[in-house]
Amino acid sequence: MAEAAPPPRTRPISPFLFPPTGTYRWQMTSTMSILHRASGVALGVGTLLLTWWLLALLGEPSDFDAVQEFLGSIFGRILLLGWTWAVFYHLCNGIRHLVWDTGHALTLPNVYRGGWTVIVLSVVLTLVTWVAGYSFR
Amino acid sequence: MASHHPQKRLVGPLGRARGLGSAKHGLQHWWAQRVSAIALVPLTLWFIFSVVDLTGADQARVHDWLSRPASAILMSLFIVAMFYHLSLGVQTVVEDYVHREGVKLTALLLVKGLIVLTAAAALFTVLRVAVGS
Numbered sequence: 001m002a003e004a005a006p007p008p009r010t011r012p013i014s015p016f017l018f019p020p021t022g023t024y025r026w027q028m029t030s031t032m033s034i035l036h037r038a039s040g041v042a043l044g045v046g047t048l049l050l051t052w053w054l055l056a057l058l059g060e061p062s063d064f065d066a067v068q069e070f071l072g073s074i075f076g077r078i079l080l081l082g083w084t085w086a087v088f089y090h091l092c093n094g095i096r097h098l099v100w101d102t103g104h105a106l107t108l109p110n111v112y113r114g115g116w117t118v119i120v121l122s123v124v125l126t127l128v129t130w131v132a133g134y135s136f137r
Numbered sequence: 138m139a140s141h142h143p144q145k146r147l148v149g150p151l152g153r154a155r156g157l158g159s160a161k162h163g164l165q166h167w168w169a170q171r172v173s174a175i176a177l178v179p180l181t182l183w184f185i186f187s188v189v190d191l192t193g194a195d196q197a198r199v200h201d202w203l204s205r206p207a208s209a210i211l212m213s214l215f216i217v218a219m220f221y222h223l224s225l226g227v228q229t230v231v232e233d234y235v236h237r238e239g240v241k242l243t244a245l246l247l248v249k250g251l252i253v254l255t256a257a258a259a260l261f262t263v264l265r266v267a268v269g270s
Contacts, residue, residue, distance in 0.1 A: 068195075
């Protein structure tokens with residue numbers, strides 16, 4: 001009863017800590033969770049651009065050209081590339097969430113398997129979209 | 138411990154959660170986010186496909202595309218579902234990170250106001266192009 005506390009080595013350790021040093025261990029699950037939120041907010045900002053693009057349809061042809069010119073610039077293309085990945089990530093990870101909502105794939109191996117599927121798929125779909133975009137020009 | 142009595146229920150977890158909360162709307166936000174998410178899966182894929190097809194297009198071509206009934210209907214639905222989903226998502230983000238009641242309320246009103254304004258502008262544009270002049 002009055003035993004000393006167990007030596008530090010045998011004490012249970014948080015799953016978020018590396019066993020040897022006790023430093024915080026990075027997890028894919030929490031990173032993907034915050035990325036889902038971040039991509040959603042980024043896409044929300046992107047709706048301003050979409051609306052600007054649509055509104056330019058009501059102006060002069062030169063107004064529309066100005067929007068297209070901005071989107072075609074290096075800065076515009078970087079933004080569009082980011083939004084392309086954000087939309088595919090949010091879409092794929094959103095489907096992952098919908099699957100969880102049905103009570104499926106909630107075991108740890110399946111959570112990681114789904115996570116890698118979403119990451120790979122979002123990058124592949126982004127590349128496919130941009131290759132298609134350049135070939136449709 | 139009476140609640141631990143094993144009993145077969147014909148109601149699932151979702152059915153049990155519905156109608157909870159003081160206003161009986163405890164599940165409404167969660168459910169609306171899921172419904173709009175499901176609607177956005179095909180609508181978003183259609184939107185991406187359309188935008189890729191319109192890469193580098195001039196005003197006349199995009200105007201012509203949007204004035205087609207199928208484009209106008211799907212774009213309107215995309216706008217409504219997307220801004221609704223955005224509004225629900227942003228609400229959750231603000232409620233999670235802003236804890237002072239006054240700041241939270243102000244932030245929600247500002248962000249949701251901006252979303253409604255942007256959504257109205259986008260939707261008006263689509264209707265204007267589709268109906269003509």
